Amino acid sequence: MVIPTSMPVVDEEMEKEMLRALREEFFVGGKSVEKFEEEFAEYIGTDYAVAVSSGTDALVIALRCLGIKSKVITTPMTFVATAESIVLAGAKPKFADIEASTWNISSEEIEKAIDKDVETIMPVHLYGLPCEMKEIMDIAEDKGLHVIEDCAQAHGAEYKGRKVGSIGEIGCFSFYSTKNMTVAGNGGMITTNDKKVAEVAKLLREHGGSNFAEYIGYNARMNTVNAAFGRVQLKRVDEWNMKRRRIAKLYHEYLKNLEKIKLPALDERHVYHLFVIEAENRNKLREYLRSKEIFCGIHYPVAIHKLKPYEKYAEREYPNAEHHAETCLSLPIYPTLKEEELKMVCNEIKAFYGE
């Protein structure tokens, strides 16, 4: 039996909705996109949501909406698109190390990283766990900085009663196939309470205003069938997140006594986009599991500041991010993962460590 790291859910209603949109609507934009935006804004708890063609586009457009050209503090332990979007928008990433306990960006390190050129903080709710947003928003307010949340991995995650994506000035989501909800392809969403940001984002996603361009923009519109599919996924995401939390609990039960690995926090706020452990002898463990047809990911094998195009932005060492990159392993997690399958994964991990 093959057990993948992640697996999207596709059901009949999603297929039907896609086909309906294909037959009845336009191929790009249209009613399904508008409805998806309204429903997503309501779900997140913001006044506006603007659909775009990827999470990366959401981040680039968010930065452009705020006119960010200087430095943006972010984590070196994230998918490369976070730092990439900063450079693509014409600004510079400035890294702040992660906490060793949660693997999210550390507020203390953010404070240390602030200099006169820093304009913005871009926290990433890594693996689905919300960052300490109260601390981050307090720092931002105190220093007059913008906050753009990278919520690509955290659809539906809540922090102190608010959904991520509604706490900073702008939230950016990805609907890439492996995410907690998808649009059957690439897609993204920008959430905000700022009317002006929503208006500019709509212009930027469509060549800066198309034939009446006010900006140099992008072709970053969402396809109609993707939105139709995403609307049905949105109805399911809370239930799937509950299933992911249950799977995380089961992993904790089965793996709790294993000293060779460190488990992620069990936290009700977490939506477990990924279930990431730190493991001794990580590469060998991954190979062993692969030989048993259990596929694990590494998110991420190299901290961003160690990647060639980003080396120049490293102003110091980021030891927690580097340690995590060397030891992290993403175990299979998806809503349809069965307890017997999870048990098999855990038994093989125990077998590998001779327990």
Ligand SMILES: Cc1ncc(COP(=O)(O)O)c(C=O)c1O
């Ligand atoms: C943290 C993070 N930021 C940004 C992105 C970019 O999203 P996309 O792949 O939809 O462009 C992703 C996912 O791919 C991500 O995981």
